[in-house]
Amino acid sequence: MSKQHKLRPESLMMSYGYKPELSEGAIKSPIFMTSTFVFKSAEEGKAFFELAYGLREKEQGEEPGLIYSRINNPDLEILENRLALWEQADDCAVFESGMSAITTAMLEFLSPGDLLLHSAPVYGGTDHFIHYFLKKIGVESVCFKAGMQKAEILEKLEATGKAERLAMIYVETPANPTNTIIDLRMCREIADHFGTADKHVYLAVDNTYMGPLWQHPLQHGADMVLYSATKYIGGHSDLIAGACTGSAEVIKRIKTLRTFLGNMASPHTGWLLMRSLETLKIRMEQQCRNAQEVARFLSGHPKINKVHYLGLIPEGSPAREIYDRQYDAPGAMMSFEIDGGEKEAFRFLNALKLMKLAVSLGSTESLVEHPATMTHAGVDPEHRREFGITESLVRISVGVEHYEDIIWDLSQALDAV
Numbered sequence: 001m002s003k004q005h006k007l008r009p010e011s012l013m014m015s016y017g018y019k020p021e022l023s024e025g026a027i028k029s030p031i032f033m034t035s036t037f038v039f040k041s042a043e044e045g046k047a048f049f050e051l052a053y054g055l056r057e058k059e060q061g062e063e064p065g066l067i068y069s070r071i072n073n074p075d076l077e078i079l080e081n082r083l084a085l086w087e088q089a090d091d092c093a094v095f096e097s098g099m100s101a102i103t104t105a106m107l108e109f110l111s112p113g114d115l116l117l118h119s120a121p122v123y124g125g126t127d128h129f130i131h132y133f134l135k136k137i138g139v140e141s142v143c144f145k146a147g148m149q150k151a152e153i154l155e156k157l158e159a160t161g162k163a164e165r166l167a168m169i170y171v172e173t174p175a176n177p178t179n180t181i182i183d184l185r186m187c188r189e190i191a192d193h194f195g196t197a198d199k200h201v202y203l204a205v206d207n208t209y210m211g212p213l214w215q216h217p218l219q220h221g222a223d224m225v226l227y228s229a230t231k232y233i234g235g236h237s238d239l240i241a242g243a244c245t246g247s248a249e250v251i252k253r254i255k256t257l258r259t260f261l262g263n264m265a266s267p268h269t270g271w272l273l274m275r276s277l278e279t280l281k282i283r284m285e286q287q288c289r290n291a292q293e294v295a296r297f298l299s300g301h302p303k304i305n306k307v308h309y310l311g312l313i314p315e316g317s318p319a320r321e322i323y324d325r326q327y328d329a330p331g332a333m334m335s336f337e338i339d340g341g342e343k344e345a346f347r348f349l350n351a352l353k354l355m356k357l358a359v360s361l362g363s364t365e366s367l368v369e370h371p372a373t374m375t376h377a378g379v380d381p382e383h384r385r386e387f388g389i390t391e392s393l394v395r396i397s398v399g400v401e402h403y404e405d406i407i408w409d410l411s412q413a414l415d416a417v
Helices: 040-052 074-087 098-109 122-134 150-159 184-194 230-234 249-263 267-277 280-299 318-326 341-353 381-386 402-414
Strands: 091-095 116-121 139-146 166-171 202-206 224-228 242-246 304-308 334-338 367-369 391-395
Touching: 074 091, 074 242, 074 267, 074 341, 091 249, 091 267, 098 122, 098 166, 098 202, 098 242, 098 249, 116 122, 116 150, 116 367, 122 139, 122 304, 139 150, 139 224, 150 184, 166 184, 184 202, 184 318, 224 249, 230 267, 230 280, 230 318, 242 249, 280 304, 280 334, 334 341, 334 381, 341 391
Parallel strands: 116 139, 116 166, 166 202, 202 224
Antiparallel strands: 091 242, 224 242, 304 334, 334 391, 367 391
16 A cells, blocks of 8 residues: 555644644644743744745745734644645635635736626625725626626627726626526636736635635636635635635735735634534535435425526536536525515515524534525616516525425425415
């Protein structure tokens, strides 16, 4: 038997990046609740700051030293090393929220006068930032929907008269809350079409719906992958955090801006996320198994008009070709349209007994919400209708409960409609 063996990410989540001998032999990393770190000498302090501020390149084998917890902290560094493993990324940056990760990435790679191409729909907070804040600082945007062909998108970009200013393509796939999927290979081709030797067009992908397990956008041409780490990565509805993985060049720029925006995650949050990563795979696999059973039940219910779930994409369809190439599993997020409108949807939501009526997703408990009046309430009503976010649409994040209990709850709540 060969002595060479590459350990899988789920095995490395228990110990990777942590040296017990540096922490009195503790089997798990302590929470480093400190604002600052002591230098052994003035020369060491100088060397640490030179690296932190990019005044010189790292020497071979040199690691950045600990300076101040806004810049780096052991809990964050270990966590970032472990998160990068799932994506096979060079590096990772962790933030105090998913929106912090998204907005920092956009602010770093977009400048006044630039054009942003984004998929639609996207999460309500992202939608607001694009259409209100970025617009206010002179960044224009144009959107495209799932199913649009490359030629259509190119034509739409050219029609803006600013296609040469395209700086970033931002994609949320699957889309929240409709589960429509976007072809990342096509997006990379569009980015490269407008890129030049002097200007790289970045492809950013919000992978929150799939977590680090079910889709790996870096392998399909993305430059950076963004997460609300509150969701599957945290997975217990007890913290708020965000993350971005990518190349060393991309993450260096993002971490530099993070230092000056001051939106890094706290040491305690970093420690909680390390704990969550140990069970990430088994949690997500159970949620996916449950979701497939739930989708089967809902798709056959007479009061449900349509179920939006990756596991139900028809064989032979264009979307199925993308799914087979890009995804490893159908995930645990779905939405469905109740026969009726807001009144019927609310009656269903109010009748649930086991599942919790709350926003967020990816946690151990099953969560249900009404996108049109909750997570996507701030999206332009015309856009909501265009993208299928109707008054009858309900979103479910399937948890780890026994699937038969989840189905019982859905069934009795639908009886009330």
